[in-house]
Amino acid sequence: MTLNRAADGTGEAGTQATLDVLGRVALRVGGVPASPCGELPLRLLALLALQGPIGREEAADLLWNGTTRQTLQSLRTALSTLRAALQRAPDVLVVSGANLSVNLDTLSVDALRTPDETELLRWWRGPLLAGRACRGTDRWLEWRLGTETRLLEGHLSALFVAAARQREGGQAEAFMRRARELSESFGVLPREPWGSAAGGGLLGRARELAALRCATGSVHVRGPRGAGRSSLVRAAFPEAVWCAPDGVSDRPDPGWVARAVGTGRAVFDDVEDMPEWVWPLVRFLDGRGCQVILVSTGPLPPQWHDLPVVEVGSVARETLVRLAATLAPAWSAVELPALIVLTEGLPGRAARLLRGGGPTLEALLRARLAQFSEDILRVLWVSDGPPVGEMACLRERCGLDCAALRDAVKVLTDAGLWAEGQVVHPLVSEVAGQLLPWWTRQLLEPGPLSRAP
Numbered sequence: 001m002t003l004n005r006a007a008d009g010t011g012e013a014g015t016q017a018t019l020d021v022l023g024r025v026a027l028r029v030g031g032v033p034a035s036p037c038g039e040l041p042l043r044l045l046a047l048l049a050l051q052g053p054i055g056r057e058e059a060a061d062l063l064w065n066g067t068t069r070q071t072l073q074s075l076r077t078a079l080s081t082l083r084a085a086l087q088r089a090p091d092v093l094v095v096s097g098a099n100l101s102v103n104l105d106t107l108s109v110d111a112l113r114t115p116d117e118t119e120l121l122r123w124w125r126g127p128l129l130a131g132r133a134c135r136g137t138d139r140w141l142e143w144r145l146g147t148e149t150r151l152l153e154g155h156l157s158a159l160f161v162a163a164a165r166q167r168e169g170g171q172a173e174a175f176m177r178r179a180r181e182l183s184e185s186f187g188v189l190p191r192e193p194w195g196s197a198a199g200g201g202l203l204g205r206a207r208e209l210a211a212l213r214c215a216t217g218s219v220h221v222r223g224p225r226g227a228g229r230s231s232l233v234r235a236a237f238p239e240a241v242w243c244a245p246d247g248v249s250d251r252p253d254p255g256w257v258a259r260a261v262g263t264g265r266a267v268f269d270d271v272e273d274m275p276e277w278v279w280p281l282v283r284f285l286d287g288r289g290c291q292v293i294l295v296s297t298g299p300l301p302p303q304w305h306d307l308p309v310v311e312v313g314s315v316a317r318e319t320l321v322r323l324a325a326t327l328a329p330a331w332s333a334v335e336l337p338a339l340i341v342l343t344e345g346l347p348g349r350a351a352r353l354l355r356g357g358g359p360t361l362e363a364l365l366r367a368r369l370a371q372f373s374e375d376i377l378r379v380l381w382v383s384d385g386p387p388v389g390e391m392a393c394l395r396e397r398c399g400l401d402c403a404a405l406r407d408a409v410k411v412l413t414d415a416g417l418w419a420e421g422q423v424v425h426p427l428v429s430e431v432a433g434q435l436l437p438w439w440t441r442q443l444l445e446p447g448p449l450s451r452a453p
Helices: 039-051 056-064 069-085 117-123 138-165 169-186 206-214 229-236 254-263 278-287 317-327 335-342 348-355 361-369 374-381 391-398 402-414 426-435 438-443
Strands: 017-020 026-029 093-096 099-102 107-109 219-222 265-268 291-296 309-311
Touching: 017 039, 039 056, 039 069, 039 099, 039 107, 039 138, 056 069, 056 099, 056 138, 069 093, 117 138, 117 169, 138 169, 138 206, 169 206, 206 229, 206 309, 219 229, 229 291, 254 265, 254 278, 265 278, 278 291, 361 426, 374 391, 374 402, 374 426, 374 438, 391 402
Parallel strands: 017 107, 219 291, 219 309, 265 291
Antiparallel strands: 017 026, 093 099
């Protein structure tokens, strides 16, 4: 169930009525409070506004628990009450046969308006349909909670993205603080802000980006390689100067130091791999008021343990699937999770190929398996199906000696293509067979897992 966003810009000149559903429920017509409607007619109006067109029977079942003659009569009574309350707003309520809806060009709904940054901190005024949340049918309570959760998820994401865009730490912290308050009060986590300029290119890391922007002094960015640490820092501080030791000189470049001081920000990436002379330089820049960003996979030396830490965790599988769906919208839902497994977490190469026109999963896997030796392809080719069990059985099937087989299995396990004695996906075996010479396939031991060439 999605929110009705057909007229997100409500509140324009054609508005005849206004419905507030966040916090205290209120209906106004022409700027004047409407005549008292009662609880259920207002619920019906909120349902039509937030969900969109709905059938009479569906509305009756959701609000009155059934589609009997009595519940349908209750629905007709509620519609008559709404028509009377909206008498001076005749275009709001739309009844077309068995379908009910509202015209969002004439009805302004607070929950459907997109607030700008000046309104974000005050936009969420309370629970959805406050005061009307505790009673109702099971389906109504489920709908109300689900709708409130989706509204709040979107609002939290907007707060994080707004914080990430701020250049001043105080304003960014205000957005972060409000997001934390709402998360703790309602137990809701934000959606990844896909489609936003701040989050779309960073695997949805608006929260980490906001935390970096909020940092007023030097900061430590910690996380595994490949998690997007450097991209995050570049997005947060595009003007920062990056340290790049040439591996020859045992001293820093004075010109680079001057640029770092002048810019006010210096980044040291993969500090665990940097020469020892870097640490006195870090201390010097920090002492001169330069914001130093230290990027590492693990802890820093003890003298830097007091720095605030921005943790950048591994990219979640769900996030990768959503990224893949964004890059390759024509792919089926079945293929997307397989893409994550077979392309080792969607590395940069796979992402670039997808952006270039969305090749098939087979084409992406073929490009990856082409880097492996023929021994490894042999193992993959004979391993489709149930786990092969003992290494002796696998060795007999692929025609390798013990050492070569052990090395091949280790490489495949490290690559994420082999687990629990078998290949992780049937397509791996199929593509491996395509890459093997036909005479090699002819020589492989025939068995229940082999195929015709």
